[in-house]
Amino acid sequence: MKHETPLLNQLESGPWPSFVSDLKQQAEVRAKNEENIEFQIPVDAVEDLLGVLELSYVDGTTHWKHGGIVGVFGYGGGVIGRYCDQPQNFPGVAHFHTMRVAQPGGKYYTAEYLRDLCDLWDLRGSGITNMHGSTGDIIFIGTTTPQLEEVFYELTHKFNQDLGGSGSNLRTPADCIGSSRCEYACYDTQALCYDLTQEYQDELHRPAFPYKFKFKFDGCPNGCVASIARSDLSFIGTWKDEIRIDQEAVQAYIGGEMPPNAGAHSGRDWGAFDIQKEVIALCPSDCMKYEGGKLEINNKECVRCMHCINVMPRALRIGNDRGCSILAGAKAPILDGAQMGSLLIPFIKVEEPYDEIKEVIENVWDWWMEEGKNRERLGELIKRQGLQKLLEVTGVTPDARHVQEPRSNPYIFWKEEEVEGGWDRDIDEYRKHHQR
């Protein structure tokens, strides 16, 4: 190795896969170059990356410079410029840009396709990736400016594959595994995610927004892609009718023939399954009872939290009248504190061509692009102008589902048109009955 890395070497021991070992094996593969690849960026890029990381471990701070505007022609997103602040010591990573590659829904791959990506990135980049970035994209880490157009050309011409989003754009939408392999999915998350991604390619690649904007798609209220915490518009599958019950299977759980919670608790002896304690008593809306050997659910009172279904997946199934709820405005703390998504649409059908959903999205965008300040996330605009305003611009009828509780302060901003007779009154008329 080019650089001594005594601190990083300590991260090679222990059972969890070591990224240091992986980087070292990559450095060796490049140095040996048994495939005779004509590397288009320095062959020792990985060794220099280990070197610069070791330096960060020694002095407790990053060695990557801020910014650097690079990209591919016509796009404002998908590429992030990155330069090392110690280029003389680590010339292999002096220029080390990131390319975001849009990932397929559900993150299913074939080996053949992944190998194509590897071939491309070995030739034109460092051979280092993130599988995957936090937004969900395949991330290529480390290449130089002249390679950016070349990588983009090959992705589009050979692989029928586009870059993802970065900057003040729609970020690459991400979904859960959905109905492809999950019995809880209330709609086809991949189909909706793909359709909206295609529909809004322009918004994804050309910055026109005040700040980033994220869509995420959860098939059910379990929320495996955490859409409620990290997406400006969160689509969470749900249903309106009855939970389907198989009473025989309920008995099988009670009798111990089927493991509760699909076997998720098998690492400890929690004692025999107790339907009263583990299901009925934990129901947040108290809408279930087990009497005379029969499980009954008062579906009107059910809040669809998923607990009973998770505990007895072979006995209880989601309803048939399915769709999704849409929540708006989730974000991490920067700038104004963390926000969870707030309920905007309690229930909407998820059916092609998704026109109703697109109308909601476009109304939200029109408002945010008009009123949002630079670097203001949707959630912050909702806080600044109010949820009432969001409902107004999206044409959603307010109902009790929109709040945890009604307001406790009576400072109501009545609009003039809401008050009979308007706000213009005659002071002289008033004075006829009220002395000064």
Added chain:
Amino acid sequence: MAFISSGYNPEKPMENRITDIGPKKYDQFYPPVIAKNKGKWLYHEILEPGVLVHVAEGGDEVYTVRVGGCRLMTTTHIREICEIAEKHCDGHLRFTTRNNIEFMVDDKSKVDALKKDLETRKFPGGSFKFPIGGTGAGITNIVHTQGWIHCHTPATDASGTVKATMDEVFKDFQDMRLPAPLRISMACCLNMCGAVHCSDIAILGYHRKPPMLDHEYLDKICEIPLAISSCPTGAIKPAKVEWKGETVKSVAVNNERCMFCGNCYTMCPSMPLSDQIGDGIVLMAGGKVSNRISQPKFSKVVVAFLPNEMPRWPSMTKTINQMIEAYSKDARKYERLGEWAERIGWERFFDKCELEFTHHLIDDFRDPAYYTWRQSTQFKF
């Protein structure tokens, strides 16, 4: 190193240009058993840690073996993943949202050979390449950000803190002994690219010193009004500064109002704030995203600061372990860490986890702070 052109002609960038085609369509990558049974799955079961079976209405089954992944991975490693997928799974695989890799087979008889193959692959340093686990009431892979490996704003490393933590909690990656799933997440600065603010336990990199001011370059590199407006506490104002005998336009920072978010640095590279001593780790706990039983919750700050201790962050992993063990011992079946903390009360949470409560843990940021103070005589001694 001769330049190889792919066919792109910089003289005519628009010639034959293909844009806005989006990602590959998801269904061309489905394994046949998934394509056939999409939308027809009846139920699933976790057969052992890391091994799932999903059963379809027609009786088809798919067995999934889930293994931990590093997120940061090289093409050499990905090629090995491809080789395994071809050997056992007809060339199909998928990644989970928590950066695990899932190998799927359509028959139970194929599971053992796959598991054996995965278990025997190790790096020369001794770590597993493909540890099986990450399911049910245990600890799955940690989602994380870039850290020192490739980011310009981090207050700590991401891959290193995650490796150190996952080594420490590895038994719970391969076990399902906890009361409920426990999700650990990591973000190397307040930007939280990974949005870790709703995790059972969150590791967060944090700066503690106000930005330095590079007066010589500030006005040349930055838009001063943008730097000023970027500050959520209004701590930045314009200033004229004497610099090497010249008066230059720059900014002044009211250090007492700075809460070290780094947003000014994001807008203005001449205001760096990273520091060897100032930077370190905040630990948060008790968040979740699922709607199961209780509503989604934010994580709360439970340790205001731990120093960066490279390469293995022992104080951080020790504190995380204390929380996991106290939770494991005390919580009820199905109870998430945050639900447990709320049931026993946060005062008791700090006792049981042996954590010190300091003044830094009392919220003082704007209006929401008020809603976190206690307005009651109902508390525990």
